[in-house]
Amino acid sequence: MEVFTITKSANQQIKKLMSEDSSVTDNHFLRVGVKGGGCSGLSYDLSFDDSVQEGDTTFETDNIKVHIDKKSLLYLFGTELNFSSGLNGKGFEFINPNATRTCGCGESFSL
Numbered sequence: 875m876e877v878f879t880i881t882k883s884a885n886q887q888i889k890k891l892m893s894e895d896s897s898v899t900d901n902h903f904l905r906v907g908v909k910g911g912g913c914s915g916l917s918y919d920l921s922f923d924d925s926v927q928e929g930d931t932t933f934e935t936d937n938i939k940v941h942i943d944k945k946s947l948l949y950l951f952g953t954e955l956n957f958s959s960g961l962n963g964k965g966f967e968f969i970n971p972n973a974t975r976t977c978g979c980g981e982s983f984s985l
Contacts, residue, residue, distance in 0.1 A: 877931065878906065878942060878950055884957040884966060885936050891922075898922050903932075903939035906955070907946040916949065918968050 880888070892898045905923040908916050926932070929944035942950060954969040 876952070877933065877947070878940065878952075879954045880935050880938065880940070881954060881956045882936075883959070884955045885938060887957040887959075887966070888938055895922065899924065903941055906940060906942050906950065908949045919946075920955075920966060 888904055892902065901924045902922045903924070905919075905921050907919040907921075909919050911917045923941065926941060927943055930941040931944070931947050932939065932941050934940070949972060950968075950970065952971045956967050956969060958964050958967055
């Protein structure tokens, strides 16, 4: 099982967002994390960052650099990031095999 995967549709959307954001430089990467909150107890966090933190797990997938902090990695191991568009599209969605409960919007979860 891979640490964290990004589907082709999510990859394309991330690259599009990075190219459209004038504050994002070649030094930026995708930071994926988990924070307390949301209706199920924990919520996912995606951002563009250019500051590497001690303990980050770093990898690259299809020319996108990804950093996950040590604590979040425990919750995200084996998770897939997808992007769904269209009439019923939700945007970015996390498919997390570790989650025992998720909310209706898919933005929070619990273990």
